[in-house]
Amino acid sequence: MGEIRRSHGEDPEDDHHHKKPKLSPFITQSQIQQEFAHHQQGVARLNNGSFGSCPGSIIASQKRWQLKFLQQPDDFFFNQLPTQILRSRTLIKDLINADDVSEVSLVDNATTAAAIVLQHVGWAFAEGRFHKGDAVVMLHCAFQAVKKSIEAYVTRAGGSVIVVQLPFPIHSNEEIISEFRKGLARGKANGRKVRLAIIDHITSMPSVIIPVRELVRICREEGVSEVFVDAAHAVGSVSVDVKDIGADFYVSNLHKWFFSPPSVALLYCRKSSLSSELHHPVVSHEYGNGLAIESAWIGTRDYSSQLLVPEVLDFINRFEGGIEGIRNKNHNAVVEMGEMLAKAWGTSLGSPPEMCPSMAMVGLPSCLGVLSDTDASRLRDHLRDEFSVEVPIHYQPLKDEVGARDEGGGFITGYARISHQVYNTIDDYIKFRDAVNQLLHDGFDCKMLGRE
Template identity: 70%
Template sequence: MEEAKDPRNGGDSSPNQVSKKPRTSGLITEQEIHEEFSHHNLNVARINNGSFGSCPGSVLAAQKNWQLQFLQQPDDFYFNTLRKGILHSRTVIKTLINADDVDEISLVDNATTAAAIVLQQIGRAFAEGKFAKNDTVFMLHCAYEAVKKSIQAYVTRAGGSVIEVQLPFPVNSNEEIIAEFRRGLGKGKANGRKIRLAIIDHITAMPCVVIPVKELVKICREEGVEQVFVDAAHAIGSVDINVKEIGADFYVSNLHKWFFCPPSVSFLYCKKASLGFDVHHPVVSHEYGNGLPIESAWVGTRDYSSQLVVPAALEFVNRFEDGIHGIMKRNHEEVVKMGKMLAESWRTNLGSPPEMCAGMIMVGLPSRLRVSSEDDASRLRSHLRECHGVEVPIHYQGLRDGEEGVKDKDGVITAYARISHQIYNKFEDYCRFAELFIQSEKLVVNIGAALIK
């Protein structure tokens, strides 16, 4: 059934009542921001917005209203409200990311679901003999672990191979990334292999770096890569997105990370020219075969409220000066300022120049913490949470052969904190973290000793 003719879409589904433009008067105050996030645990320095995001109270109230509408009369909600509401959300996203057509936008639970959609069709092509056994999927070494597991589940089991390109970290410039990417593509095409899919992060998760995604997609096209999937889990709400300029076949971003939606909801953009690929939602319902946006809009009885509050999230960001662009600018400037403060306090370094970060930045931890494995990094994160009320991810940076690494006065820096800044954060959140490693040598040694017990 064509979406425009489906009676479940209701009447006019255009989002005219929710403007993309921010307000010019009656802007949100700092007190109102505090009230919007008053449900947060005030005893925790929450400097990890990147993992799960944050949803303001006004959007949570809108979500509750959608949930009540369903519970009051679920049949009417299904036949007369749900599809129309989801189409409304998709239309808002279409405008935000400069897509050509709302049919290019599907709403799914998260970026992991979107990766499964893209990788399942690649796996089917290998299994059905459409791709040769030595053809490959190409990705960055720091791709999200769930994406790597999806490749293992859908591609390598079907006979495909995988090439990972090692990106430098700490990183100094886009040119370093582009050079390594070109070298990796050359390796991927060796011995006549075809690269059937390239997976490129827009903002890598750990360590976090903003990738020159438009340039890398262009290189893929020049080198004959068949499909390009951009995993932009952290992008919407933290960097500008123009999917037509980026030029990828598939692009996913989580709306619950930096766009203030409740967990969990993401959009998957499929370029219209790429809709001929055999893409389907991994949960098969009676909408199978009606196109990915329709398949994704109904995967059985469940709570769809997080997908329906996208217009409410846009209303929230429009209460800020310059809307989402003002928020992005504020978060970028503040996280750079806080990152520099921490690095100066600890006499360490930043993992990238400021122009290669958005709302997150990597800060080197003192080498005397003696973090020597991913397990150590995990234990340090738990220790900071449980003993000091600081929530921040820790990255272990081991040395590759021939590398000297970045050093502080005591040795090689092997661990980095990924700090985030969102509008609810206060200067005191970062001071609490800073003081843990500067108030006394004894405290640092004690924390380091706790890691290696």
């Protein structure tokens, strides 16, 4: 497969030439390895996208915050907690370019944020502000928890749901924009109104960067009442400017690509929206004091993840270029590794490089026989159990016999979603490459694992 460059996985301090190494103020590869030494040894961890990874220094800081609570809970809750959460919210305001700190709330995760927004929409249907049958438009690859929240809050209150099917593999933003326009048109049919559009910034599975700014603009042109951007994977993976994006609500996890420990997410609610009508689904004595305050006190729980934003930013700024430098490095590396794997297996990426965040969808050879979601799940387990490779597998059903083909002429119906984070090295991807090559050599087919 040719020589593989090791530039993104090697420590310049390991150079054995006689030149004196230059001292750098930035974190070294050996220090990165120390920060993530708690990872299970020997596992090719190619799934940062699901749960992220918290460095050791941040874990230590979290323990200090937890100890502060245990040492003097009353002082912590009444004097330290409000101040420190406000500090984190202020830093996030600048990070995402919000106008005011009041627009930023900290919640557990994107699932909680979706419940907050969809509860608000459900009340609008139940109270008659939205008419029965008016529509919510979402992408078919929306996160399952978002779909369940729509079911729990919106459809039972009388709202209808329009699902926009996006093509995959995908070749351009225009394909997404075209299908989204069709979905809005269906939502507005027969005199209905589209009350909410839910747009992913980065779809989870398959993983693709969505032209979110353009879709929000189209929503405004088409009179959509409110726009909610589910950006669970965004902060730390792509650039985020909420004013430029223009949505009413924007959520992003901080424990996926921002190095925070689970679980913490930001929920941005634009001031000009009906943000005063949003409430946390867990009602505390702060109810009615604004979503940010409600979310900052929902009973006795561990708030330490929400307090660590300053420490996480300090960690990020140890890298050359800060958060932008990390994003660029991860994007370039995941594309390079994805193309290496696709070349080795005679397949292709599921989207152009510019539509890949810090993740990439890599086609698997058709002869592996990924022909269902069950096959994908079992292949993932097999790779973990037999080869110590942790990577999500996606089943992509064919539609009208249209899809990408591998070098053998078979349709690609299985894709691996690989991630790249600062702790990854080229050896992780070589291990995955060799595991699949071994399966191919052994004549492996998913039916060997049994099908229900």
